[in-house]
Amino acid sequence: MKPVIKVGVFGALGRMGSEVVRAVEAASDTELVAGVDGPEERGKVLGADVVVDFTHPDVVMDNLRWLVANGIHAVVGTSGFDEAKLAELRGLLAENPGTRVLIAPNFGIAAVLMMNFAAKAAPYFESAEIIELHHPNKADAPSGTAHRTAELIGEARAGAGLAAPPDATTSEIPGARGAEVEGVRVHALRITGMIAHQEVVFGTHGETLTIRHDSMNRESFMPGVLLGVREVAGLPEPLTIGLEPILGL
Numbered sequence: 001m002k003p004v005i006k007v008g009v010f011g012a013l014g015r016m017g018s019e020v021v022r023a024v025e026a027a028s029d030t031e032l033v034a035g036v037d038g039p040e041e042r043g044k045v046l047g048a049d050v051v052v053d054f055t056h057p058d059v060v061m062d063n064l065r066w067l068v069a070n071g072i073h074a075v076v077g078t079s080g081f082d083e084a085k086l087a088e089l090r091g092l093l094a095e096n097p098g099t100r101v102l103i104a105p106n107f108g109i110a111a112v113l114m115m116n117f118a119a120k121a122a123p124y125f126e127s128a129e130i131i132e133l134h135h136p137n138k139a140d141a142p143s144g145t146a147h148r149t150a151e152l153i154g155e156a157r158a159g160a161g162l163a164a165p166p167d168a169t170t171s172e173i174p175g176a177r178g179a180e181v182e183g184v185r186v187h188a189l190r191i192t193g194m195i196a197h198q199e200v201v202f203g204t205h206g207e208t209l210t211i212r213h214d215s216m217n218r219e220s221f222m223p224g225v226l227l228g229v230r231e232v233a234g235l236p237e238p239l240t241i242g243l244e245p246i247l248g249l
C-alpha cells in the first residue's frame with residue numbers, strides 16, 4: 001500500500017483553500033499537515049510532502065521561493081503567472097533538484113478539456129475570441145484560464161499560418177474590444193452569482209463554433225487538485241504547467 005501523502009494548504013481560509021482542506025481531510029490517501037492563511041504561519045507545513053497554494057497573484061512567488069528552498073513539492077492554483085515569474089521559478093528549481101512544481105490555470109477536468117478542444121479547433125477558423133465570466137471577488141483579469149486558452153489558440157493559429165482575425169474597428173471606446181492576448185481578444189465579465197465560466201467563440205464563413213465551460217461550484221476543482229497532489233512528486237520535469245500531461249492530453 002502507498003504511504004499517505006502529507007499535505008499543507010496555503011490560503012486555507014479562502015474560497016478555494018477551505019475546499020482543499022475539506023478534500024484533503026476526506027480522501028483516504030492524503031492527510032492534512034496544516035492549513036495556513038498568511039506568510040507568518042508557513043513553518044506549520046514543514047514536514048509536508050506537498051503544499052497546495054490558492055492564495056493571491058501578488059504573494060504566490062514568495063510562497064514558492066520558500067517551498068522550493070525547503071524541498072516541498074507545490075501544487076499551485078493561484079493565477080497571475082507570466083513568463084518572468086516562470087523563468088525565476090525554473091531557476092529556483094534548477095538550484096533545488098528533486099523538488100517539483102505543478103501550476104494549473106484550471107483544475108476542472110472539463111475546463112482542461114475545453115482548452116484542449118479550443119486549441120484543436122483554432123486552425124480551422126479565421127475568427128476567435130474568448131469571453132470569461134467570474135464572480136466579482138476575483139482579483140485578476142483576464143482569468144488565468146482565459147490567458148492560457150488565448151496562448152494555446154495563438155500557438156495553434158501561428159502553426160496553421162493564419163493571419164490576424166478580421167476586424168474593421170477604427171473607432172473604439174478603450175476596452176470595448178477587450179484585451180489582446182497572443183493576438184486573441186479576451187473579454188472579462190464580473191457577475192454576482194457566477195463562479196467560473198468561459199466561452200470560446202470561433203467563426204468562419206457561414207459557420208460558428210462556441211465551446212462553453214461552466215464551474216457550478218468550487219468542489220468541482222477538487223478531483224483535479226487531488227490528482228495533482230498524488231502525481232506531483234513523480235512528474236518528469238521540475239516545472240509542469242497544466243494538468244494535461246497527467247491526463248495524457
Ligand SMILES: NC(=O)C1=CN([C@@H]2O[C@H](COP(=O)(O)OP(=O)(O)OC[C@H]3O[C@@H](n4cnc5c(N)ncnc54)[C@H](O)[C@@H]3O)[C@@H](O)[C@H]2O)C=CC1
Binds near residue numbers: 012057063106221
Ligand atoms: N487553478 C484553478 O483551478 C483555480 C484557481 N483559482 C485561483 O486561486 C486564487 C485564490 O482564489 P480564491 O480562493 O477565490 O481567493 P480567496 O481570496 O478567497 O482566498 C485566498 C486566501 O489566501 C490567503 N492568503 C493571502 N496571502 C497569503 C499568504 N502569503 N500565505 C497564505 N495564505 C495567504 C488570504 O487570506 C485568503 O484567505 C486566485 O488566484 C484564483 O484565480 C481559483 C479557483 C480555481
Ligand SMILES: O=C(O)C1=N[C@H](C(=O)O)C[C@H](O)C1
Binds near residue numbers: 145195
Ligand atoms: O478566481 C477564480 O475563481 C478562478 N480562477 C482561475 C482562473 O483565473 O482561471 C480558475 C477558475 O477560472 C476560477
